[in-house]
Amino acid sequence: MSRSLVLRxxxxxxxxxxxxxxxxxxxxxxxxxxxxxxxxxxSGSHPTSFMDVLxxxxxxxxxxxxxxxxxxRLPRVIMAILVGGALGSAGLILQGLVRNPLASPDVIGIxxxxxxxxxxxxxxxxxxxTSLLLAPVAMGGAFTVALCITALAWQQGISxxxxxxxxxxxxxxxxxxxxxxxxxxxDSTAMNAYIWLTGSLYASQWHDVTALAPxxxxxxxxxxxxxxxxxxxxxGEDMALGLGSALQGHRLLFLVLAVALAxxxxxxxxxxxxxxxIAPHMARRLVTSGHTGLLPIASLIGALILLYADWIGRVAxxxxxxxxxxxxAGIGAPFFVYLLYRLRRDLG
Amino acid sequence: MLTSLLARTSGTLVCLGLLLVATVSSxxxxxxxxxxxxxxxxxxxxxxxxxxxxxxRTERFSRTVTALIVGAGLATAGALMQTLTRNPLASPGILGIxxxxxxxxxxxxxxxSLTSPSELVWAAFTxxxxxxxxxYFLGQQAxxxxxxxxxxxxxxxxxxxxxxxxxxxLILNQDRFESILFWxxxxxxxxxxxxxxxxxxxxxxxLLIALLLSRQLNLLGLDDDVIRGLGxxxxxxxxxxxxxxxxxxxxxxxxxxxxxxxxxxxxxIARGIFGTDHRWLLPLSAILGATLLLAADTVARLVIPPxxxxxxxxxxxxxxxxxxxxxxxxxxVS
Numbered sequence: 092m093s094r095s096l097v098l099r100x101x102x103x104x105x106x107x108x109x110x111x112x113x114x115x116x117x118x119x120x121x122x123x124x125x126x127x128x129x130x131x132x133x134s135g136s137h138p139t140s141f142m143d144v145l146x147x148x149x150x151x152x153x154x155x156x157x158x159x160x161x162x163x164r165l166p167r168v169i170m171a172i173l174v175g176g177a178l179g180s181a182g183l184i185l186q187g188l189v190r191n192p193l194a195s196p197d198v199i200g201i202x203x204x205x206x207x208x209x210x211x212x213x214x215x216x217x218x219x220x221t222s223l224l225l226a227p228v229a230m231g232g233a234f235t236v237a238l239c240i241t242a243l244a245w246q247q248g249i250s251x252x253x254x255x256x257x258x259x260x261x262x263x264x265x266x267x268x269x270x271x272x273x274x275x276x277x278d279s280t281a282m283n284a285y286i287w288l289t290g291s292l293y294a295s296q297w298h299d300v301t302a303l304a305p306x307x308x309x310x311x312x313x314x315x316x317x318x319x320x321x322x323x324x325x326x327g328e329d330m331a332l333g334l335g336s337a338l339q340g341h342r343l344l345f346l347v348l349a350v351a352l353a354x355x356x357x358x359x360x361x362x363x364x365x366x367x368x369i370a371p372h373m374a375r376r377l378v379t380s381g382h383t384g385l386l387p388i389a390s391l392i393g394a395l396i397l398l399y400a401d402w403i404g405r406v407a408x409x410x411x412x413x414x415x416x417x418x419x420a421g422i423g424a425p426f427f428v429y430l431l432y433r434l435r436r437d438l439g
Numbered sequence: 440m441l442t443s444l445l446a447r448t449s450g451t452l453v454c455l456g457l458l459l460v461a462t463v464s465s466x467x468x469x470x471x472x473x474x475x476x477x478x479x480x481x482x483x484x485x486x487x488x489x490x491x492x493x494x495x496r497t498e499r500f501s502r503t504v505t506a507l508i509v510g511a512g513l514a515t516a517g518a519l520m521q522t523l524t525r526n527p528l529a530s531p532g533i534l535g536i537x538x539x540x541x542x543x544x545x546x547x548x549x550x551x552s553l554t555s556p557s558e559l560v561w562a563a564f565t566x567x568x569x570x571x572x573x574x575y576f577l578g579q580q581a582x583x584x585x586x587x588x589x590x591x592x593x594x595x596x597x598x599x600x601x602x603x604x605x606x607x608x609l610i611l612n613q614d615r616f617e618s619i620l621f622w623x624x625x626x627x628x629x630x631x632x633x634x635x636x637x638x639x640x641x642x643x644x645x646l647l648i649a650l651l652l653s654r655q656l657n658l659l660g661l662d663d664d665v666i667r668g669l670g671x672x673x674x675x676x677x678x679x680x681x682x683x684x685x686x687x688x689x690x691x692x693x694x695x696x697x698x699x700x701x702x703x704x705x706x707x708i709a710r711g712i713f714g715t716d717h718r719w720l721l722p723l724s725a726i727l728g729a730t731l732l733l734a735a736d737t738v739a740r741l742v743i744p745p746x747x748x749x750x751x752x753x754x755x756x757x758x759x760x761x762x763x764x765x766x767x768x769x770x771x772v773s
Contacts, residue, residue, distance in 0.1 A: 193595075263533075
């Protein structure tokens with residue numbers, strides 16, 4: 092067993108057991124994220140030094156770089172962190188819920204729901220991807236699909252296997268609808284929709300940050316508190332019931348949390364795939380822990396992946412600003428092969 | 440279900456009749472309608488001056504042949520995969536084989552400037568084989584063999600991987616937007632007959648091998664130990680069928696891009712009517728698959744003229760409800 096710290100309240104009513112390794116890894120990742128964020132803020136088409144960035148952050152009023160750093164780059168960096176973190180945690184919750192290492196928001200149809208709604212909206216209005224209404228519409232799509240999946244998979248409670256299969260089927264139908272709308276749209280709208288579908292943080296604004304943040308502020312701590320029930324479920328349904336876990340109630344709660352986290356993230360950043368799939372696996376490679384300990388690590392890894400992917404897309408091909416989703420897929424593919432290797436080794 | 444030889448033979452004749460009707464409709468209906476007399480004349484006595492003759496000869500004929508080949512190929516591949524994996528949800532679309540082939544075709548078309556299907560088909564085979572390999576290994580679970588849900592998830596994850604790569608290429612290569620969207624959406628139109636013909640020998644060979652393996656396929660539904668006891672070389676038969684699936688699905692994708700769900704629904708329909716004997720199931724899947732794709736393509740032309748709905752969208756909208764129905768009733772093995 093790894094070492095752990097136990098914190099208790101004076102009357103022993105509340106206690107928290109903290110794994111030392113989890114704490115250290117979380118801390119290390121947080122520091123890495125902070126350094127990476129400052130580096131990402133420093134680079135761009137207008138060159139700025141590391142010290143300029145720190146100076147601007149410390150004293151915005153006296154800096155002529157305030158516009159570039161605080162209004163253009165900072166919201167984008169924060170969005171990358173929030174969206175990546177939300178997707179990483181949603182993936183962790185779903186993989187625990189379905190008890191399958193290959194589940195993720197994009198695989199079971201949540202992302203497709205948001206995509207179909209967003210493309211329908213773009214097609215009807217012919218508006219640009221920066222319209223204020225696009226995000227709420229996409230989130231509505233994600234929740235509608237989650238509702239349909241639950242309704243179709245419900246037979247005296249949710250069975251994870253049926254949930255996945257129904258999600259896969261709905262995702263296929265929705266992808267067909269999305270393709271249909273793309274083909275029917277004029278080329279400019281279709282291209283715009285395609286960039287949204289790949290996932291891009293281009294032109295993120297402060298109002299995007301303030302709209303997305305509340306979802307995380309509510310859902311993330313709730314997930315952190317409740318995730319211990321997922322550990323009970325991972326030992327099997329009978330064991331979870333025996334331990335006094337409200338099995339179906341918690342499944343529903345975790346599904347809602349995963350949809351809220353993934354749906355809000357996708358609504359503001361477009362259909363970024365793979366983070367939900369790979370971030371939880373990377374977290375599991377770093378620490379051995381229950382879901383509660385994995386949550387902060389998976390979120391931080393998700394944030395780091397998207398931050399770097401967006402950074403590469405923004406800086407590597409100046410003057411072109413490429414969608415971060417391309418580079419996330421680029422990181423996702425090698426990891427997929429690694430996952431394959433691991434599964435094979437486990438078989439031997 | 441039809442059981443006697445007579446009933447099955449007459450059932451087959453009915454299906455062939457449907458195929459004929461679908462073929463003629465595909466030649467006749469469209470933005471410019473062609474009468475039956477005109478159709479006969481254009482085939483027997485071609486007059487390049489007539490608009491109808493020109494439409495039938497240059498566009499509709501190749502389009503119909505494409506739909507025939509692709510429909511038959513995908514449906515047979517689906518029937519083979521459902522037997523091979525003992526999974527009712529298996530099909531080249533669901534298990535990622537089509538997406539793998541599509542991605543390699545897109546790479547061949549954009550990065551290496553390959554254009555003719557006879558060049559692209561080898562890219563498609565490579566992609567289909569890669570995807571099949573990935574899904575096969577990802578779908579296995581330590582010590583417990585292959586689980587249906589796990590295999591489907593592996594297939595969907597592999598599909599997501601290849602589709603997102605193709606979308607990435609699409610955004611990097613905006614000047615090839617139309618051409619890549621063609622592969623992603625799936626379409627049987629705009630293929631020259633001359634370009635398809637070189638693919639046919641290998642395709643027909645694969646179909647023939649599948650038919651010759653019918654008896655072995657019938658045994659594959661049994662327990663592995665029983666099959667070995669009956670003297671079947673399980674590994675070799677599986678490998679051969681895997682190759683046949685890759686050729687059939689790869690050829691279909693190289694010609695028409697991503698067309699989903701034909702491989703899923705047609706074998707279920709054929710099995711519902713003719714039972715699980717592969718000597719009937721495989722040819723009937725091919726016939727019904729061709730009929731379904733021809734019908735879907737014909738309807739896709741007529742819904743919102745003058746525009747066309749991509750045929751892959753039509754088949755997905757038809758197939759997704761059936762998939763949901765199957766998914767709700769599949770035994771939860773995981």
